[in-house]
Amino acid sequence: MTMSTTPALRASRYLAISPAVGRRAFRMVYSTRSARSALVSDEDWAQVQQGHCEALPEALRQSLLEHKILVPEGEDEQALVIAHNKAAIRDDDMLYLGISPSANCQLGCDYCGQQHENKRMDDEVMQGVMRRAEQKLARRQGYQHLQIGWFGAEPLLGLASIRSLTPRLQALAREHQLDYSAQMATNGVALTPKLFFELVEQHRVMAFDITLDGAREYHDRRRVTKDGRPSFDTILNNLRGIAADPRFAGCGASVFIRCNVDTRNHEGTLALVEVLREHDLLRHFRFYTAPVHSWGNDAHLGSLSQQRYAEFELELMARLIEAGQAPSLLPKALKPIVCMSVREEAELIDPYGEAFNCTEISQVPAYKEVRFYRLDDVRQPPAPVARPRPFADWNDRIQAGEVPCHSCRILPICGGKCPKHWTDGISPCPSIKHNIESRLTLEMVRLNRQGRLVNRSL
Amino acid sequence: IATLKEELATVELDQxxxxxxxxxxxxx
Known part of the structure; x- marks a missing residue:
């Protein structure tokens, strides 16, 4: 009698499965452990569900195993996911530093949690930033990239500091043979085309995140200047000028247009998409929405519920596909490093010289007396050994079941989303947790429109 | 979504x- 050498297989616990579609029913099966998907006939998938993986054709079984849609019986998948996350943090080859060069902002958005004042990062703090970066590069081997995130308040109000720090940071990267790149979250008010190309070409800012909270009537209800003046037209004109410049197509920079959504503006999102289409901006920039969240305040109380936001987002994605756009439907990569706070040396340094392990603490009154997130004052002589970081044990906490991510099937593509929000008692679960099956359906629609499926009605 | 899903009613897997x-x- 010959014993089979094929290990017994079962369906992974980290799957999302679409409803059946098509003339002969088939489904899309997406593995959150591999961020890959397969189209499988209903007949074959029924074999998997009934525990008869051995009945599948060899080629199908091997492909599903390779993509982690099927896994060996007895495999401890959660332990492997957690181990993968920890290895990614240990082997991280990018030093990521957030820098807030200004404590001020032109706008007074009503959901912003920050308290602004007219303060720019001074020479003493900038020297501290450089000391800090040098120390980090000396303390931990294996870095290949230095990535700077210009953040705020509004970073462009600290432009002099950006112009002063960038050449020094670029020289430091060269000295350590690192790639250098930067990104910027800006309100876009001061981002003229001239300044945009200076930032890209001289300061290597290669990704920009700019907020428009709906069409003009929605945006200008809440993203207004401190003295109540509108900002929509200024930002839109800047975006139009950037897109119209012949240098943009080849410059390699990404521009993301973000729309923060809550109960007050979700109905204005489509109108914004229309405005962006009308000005041909969707061809150049990537549009996305995000739920308004707590920033040390009660802003999340005006947000849509997670379920309702997920439904809103699906409708928006469907509209974008119908309009010939390509919204991001499914993650194409895993998320083993959830955010800055779990990286061994990443931090945000604010204009006062304080270093935090999270971007959402500085200038937020609710956290003024909270020491948990503070790492150091960069103006002081550096300590020889880095102090223990909050959330360094984040993956252990997931594994121990301290947060619901422990048993969540999207853990590998989410990572736990936001350790700070869980700590604050607020669930930060992303929309994909609630709408992934419908996203799979939309992905099949897109494949069909690309001619990847066979249409028997033709 | 329901409208778009109708586009899939007549499709098949090629393999x-x-x-x-x-x-x-x-x-x-």
Whole structure:
């Protein structure tokens, strides 16, 4: 009698499965452990569900195993996911530093949690930033990239500091043979085309995140200047000028247009998409929405519920596909490093010289007396050994079941989303947790429109 | 979505099977 050498297989616990579609029913099966998907006939998938993986054709079984849609019986998948996350943090080859060069902002958005004042990062703090970066590069081997995130308040109000720090940071990267790149979250008010190309070409800012909270009537209800003046037209004109410049197509920079959504503006999102289409901006920039969240305040109380936001987002994605756009439907990569706070040396340094392990603490009154997130004052002589970081044990906490991510099937593509929000008692679960099956359906629609499926009605 | 899903009513797999920013500042 010959014993089979094929290990017994079962369906992974980290799957999302679409409803059946098509003339002969088939489904899309997406593995959150591999961020890959397969189209499988209903007949074959029924074999998997009934525990008869051995009945599948060899080629199908091997492909599903390779993509982690099927896994060996007895495999401890959660332990492997957690181990993968920890290895990614240990082997991280990018030093990521957030820098807030200004404590001020032109706008007074009503959901912003920050308290602004007219303060720019001074020479003493900038020297501290450089000391800090040098120390980090000396303390931990294996870095290949230095990535700077210009953040705020509004970073462009600290432009002099950006112009002063960038050449020094670029020289430091060269000295350590690192790639250098930067990104910027800006309100876009001061981002003229001239300044945009200076930032890209001289300061290597290669990704920009700019907020428009709906069409003009929605945006200008809440993203207004401190003295109540509108900002929509200024930002839109800047975006139009950037897109119209012949240098943009080849410059390699990404521009993301973000729309923060809550109960007050979700109905204005489509109108914004229309405005962006009308000005041909969707061809150049990537549009996305995000739920308004707590920033040390009660802003999340005006947000849509997670379920309702997920439904809103699906409708928006469907509209974008119908309009010939390509919204991001499914993650194409895993998320083993959830955010800055779990990286061994990443931090945000604010204009006062304080270093935090999270971007959402500085200038937020609710956290003024909270020491948990503070790492150091960069103006002081550096300590020889880095102090223990909050959330360094984040993956252990997931594994121990301290947060619901422990048993969540999207853990590998989410990572736990936001350790700070869980700590604050607020669930930060992303929309994909609630709408992934419908996203799979939309992905099949897109494949069909690309001619990847066979249409028997033709 | 329901409207778009109707586009899939008549499609088939060509073979037996086929292998096919929100945290902007928190991550590189």
């Amino acid at each position: 037996r099977f086929e292998m096919v920013i929100e945290n902007f500042i928190c991550s590189p």
